[in-house]
Amino acid sequence: MSTLLGLEGVSKNYGPNTVLKDVSFQIGKGEVVGLLGDNGAGKSTLVKIMSGVVSMSSGRYVWDGEEVNRVSRPETERRGVETIFQDSALVPTMSITRNIFAGREITNRFGFLKLRAMDAITTEILDSVVAIEGIRSAKQLVSSLSGGQAQAVAIARAVHFKRSLLILDEPTSALAVRATEALLNYLVQLKSEGVSSVLVTHNLHHAYKVCDRHIVMNHGRKILDTTREDTSVEELTAAVVEGAEGVKRFRQGKPLA
Amino acid sequence: MSVKEPPVVLEEPAPERRRLADSQPATTVDRLKDNLYYLRGRGALEISGVYLAIVIGFVVTSLVNPAGFAFLNSNNLSGVLSQNIPVLAILAIGAGVLMIAGEFDLSIGATIGLCGVVFIRTANSAGWPVAFAATVAVGIAVAVINGLIVVSTKIPSFIATLGMSFFWTGVSIYVNGNTPATFFPGVRTDTMVNLMAGNYGYFRSQLVWLVVVGIAAWFLLHRHRAGNKVFAVGGNAAAAAAVSIKPKAVRLQAFAFLGVMVGIASSLYVARTSGMQPGTTESYTLLAIAAAVVGGCSLTGGRGSVTGMVVGGALILTIENGLVLGNAPGFYVQLFLGVAIVIAAVFNKFMEGKAT
Numbered sequence: 001m002s003t004l005l006g007l008e009g010v011s012k013n014y015g016p017n018t019v020l021k022d023v024s025f026q027i028g029k030g031e032v033v034g035l036l037g038d039n040g041a042g043k044s045t046l047v048k049i050m051s052g053v054v055s056m057s058s059g060r061y062v063w064d065g066e067e068v069n070r071v072s073r074p075e076t077e078r079r080g081v082e083t084i085f086q087d088s089a090l091v092p093t094m095s096i097t098r099n100i101f102a103g104r105e106i107t108n109r110f111g112f113l114k115l116r117a118m119d120a121i122t123t124e125i126l127d128s129v130v131a132i133e134g135i136r137s138a139k140q141l142v143s144s145l146s147g148g149q150a151q152a153v154a155i156a157r158a159v160h161f162k163r164s165l166l167i168l169d170e171p172t173s174a175l176a177v178r179a180t181e182a183l184l185n186y187l188v189q190l191k192s193e194g195v196s197s198v199l200v201t202h203n204l205h206h207a208y209k210v211c212d213r214h215i216v217m218n219h220g221r222k223i224l225d226t227t228r229e230d231t232s233v234e235e236l237t238a239a240v241v242e243g244a245e246g247v248k249r250f251r252q253g254k255p256l257a
Numbered sequence: 258m259s260v261k262e263p264p265v266v267l268e269e270p271a272p273e274r275r276r277l278a279d280s281q282p283a284t285t286v287d288r289l290k291d292n293l294y295y296l297r298g299r300g301a302l303e304i305s306g307v308y309l310a311i312v313i314g315f316v317v318t319s320l321v322n323p324a325g326f327a328f329l330n331s332n333n334l335s336g337v338l339s340q341n342i343p344v345l346a347i348l349a350i351g352a353g354v355l356m357i358a359g360e361f362d363l364s365i366g367a368t369i370g371l372c373g374v375v376f377i378r379t380a381n382s383a384g385w386p387v388a389f390a391a392t393v394a395v396g397i398a399v400a401v402i403n404g405l406i407v408v409s410t411k412i413p414s415f416i417a418t419l420g421m422s423f424f425w426t427g428v429s430i431y432v433n434g435n436t437p438a439t440f441f442p443g444v445r446t447d448t449m450v451n452l453m454a455g456n457y458g459y460f461r462s463q464l465v466w467l468v469v470v471g472i473a474a475w476f477l478l479h480r481h482r483a484g485n486k487v488f489a490v491g492g493n494a495a496a497a498a499a500v501s502i503k504p505k506a507v508r509l510q511a512f513a514f515l516g517v518m519v520g521i522a523s524s525l526y527v528a529r530t531s532g533m534q535p536g537t538t539e540s541y542t543l544l545a546i547a548a549a550v551v552g553g554c555s556l557t558g559g560r561g562s563v564t565g566m567v568v569g570g571a572l573i574l575t576i577e578n579g580l581v582l583g584n585a586p587g588f589y590v591q592l593f594l595g596v597a598i599v600i601a602a603v604f605n606k607f608m609e610g611k612a613t
């Protein structure tokens with residue numbers, strides 16, 4: 001499998017706080033990668049760096065074999081990267097359709113909006129990929145949606161615009177079982193379209209079911225990077241809960257402390 | 258990936274869900290109802306209803322007692338309402354769009370002073386068409402300078418433009434001196450008066466300007482991608498940045514748009530008054546912002562509509578007109594006007610929670 005995105009030696013400081021230390025990993029084309037770790041491990045920070053909304057303090061961002069020098073959101077957008085951020089990143093005072101197409105509206109050549117076309121696409125994605133209950137219309141304001149419904153809108157936007165890499169930061173945290181199932185199945189289906197995805201989740205069972213590879217973060221460092229064949233839910237649990245020590249103990253065959 | 262992946266099943270399949278596509282309106286009537294439903298709580302619809310009720314009340318009173326309450330008198334309609342409302346409504350559109358983007362400009366009144374001086378002095382030397390272009394250009398330049406200060410220093414626009422307000426009044430006095438600027442004889446040509454302040458019986462040409470500017474602004478704000486970005490930045494700047502919208506650039510554009518509106522409104526203003534004394538137009542700042550708030554613009558950005566801004570301006574001036582016609586003493590006019598603005602703003606705040 002050829003590499004789509006490689007991060008090499010990435011570190012990130014916020015003032016005196018180092019939140020990422022020398023992190024390197026690769027995401028293959030059409031691969032589903034699980035990004036796991038305890039609260040505050042640095043997962044969302046990595047997600048933001050991969051999406052180009054936060055800059056790294058040091059390290060290299062290598063896309064399809066070529067280093068990208070100034071990673072920015074317009075730059076990653078051009079490469080087809082779409083992200084579902086942990087905080088949804090929606091505009092509460094705008095309608096669902098206008099949120100999904102904000103900044104990337106379907107317009108005629110004078111820039112005037114084609115609202116009907118956008119409403120139709122919105123309805124279509126909300127019905128197919130995210131099987132969410134209770135949204136009445138694409139014209140509803142996002143502020144009138146429930147947490148899960150808003151999350152579904154963020155998912156729908158990312159799904160519509162992704163071309164090469166879909167990054168999902170705890171996308172199912174507010175979703176009910178059926179919607180979660182639909183989304184996880186969708187990630188599996190994406191592989192056949194050659195689209196890679198990165199799934200951040202605290203549900204290791206979900207991660208284990210759909211991800212080809214797992215990366216576990218602990219206090220800003222990568223402590224485990226393994227294919228599904230070489231690991232188990234138990235090992236992932238040990239790594240997330242106990243860090244590097246847990247992995248070591250697990251590999252030596254000792255039970256979880 | 259050659260192996261066929263088994264589907265992920267977390268529990269027994271649930272019964273078929275209701276699809277969004279099935280609940281879409283099918284007929285034109287249903288679509289209209291649907292659109293109307295989603296207009297609720299945005300301010301424009303509600304305040305238009307209030308305005309309509311007030312106008313009906315005034316019309317009825319005027320029909321019953323034409324001598325005591327001369328609302329429908331052509332002098333009142335053309336000389337007061339269609340002369341004053343367009344200037345304030347156009348300013349409210351500028352102030353309102355900037356508020357949707359999340360910023361204020363408290364130097365609107367001062368800028369009118371400067372723009373008015375520029376219009377008169379340029380018209381005196383180069384004729385009114387050049388003066389109009391120069392006035393709009395100065396309006397844009399002033400607003401963009403204000404905007405640059407705000408977006409580059411991150412000082413709240415409230416404070417930055419309050420300071421700039423004194424500065425721009427100072428500039429207009431520097432340019433003009435302390436005596437009012439007036440047109441030289443013959444500069445105010447018939448064509449200019451017909452176009453910018455012409456009396457057509459029941460209305461004046463300013464009203465045509467308002468209709469044209471209003472429709473253009475409506476399409477730009479509500480049906481163009483430029484307007485969509487303004488709403489996105491004002492509603493959640495971080496979310497807008499995450500989809501590659503540049504909040505600073507959008508805010509600057511909103512300032513520039515206000516500049517165009519101030520330029521047009523100032524031109525209409527001096528075309529009618531024939532003179533401009535810097536320092537006398539300050540009250541327009543808060544009137545324009547009040548009109549936008551009455552019309553449903555949120556003070557925190559992200560909400561508002563062109564219809565609401567125009568109706569907000571019309572509502573304020575119509576109430577004032579009614580008070581004057583009803584012979585309320587001068588200070589009562591201020592008092593009732595103030596109360597009316599606060600009530601309308603509270604009403605809009607209340608409706609805000611009803612938006613779906």
Ligand SMILES: Nc1ncnc2c1ncn2[C@@H]1O[C@H](COP(=O)(O)OP(=O)(O)OP(=O)(O)O)[C@@H](O)[C@H]1O
Pocket residue numbers: 014017019037038039040041042043044045046086
């Ligand atoms: N803007 C910021 N300024 C300072 N510190 C930050 C900032 N953003 C994140 N951090 C810190 O960086 C660390 C990693 O945060 P991050 O959001 O990446 O964690 P996470 O792995 O996504 O956790 P969670 O599972 O809770 O979402 C945390 O300790 C957090 O406090």
Ligand SMILES: [Mg+2]
Pocket residue numbers: 043044045086169
């Ligand atoms: Mg996180």
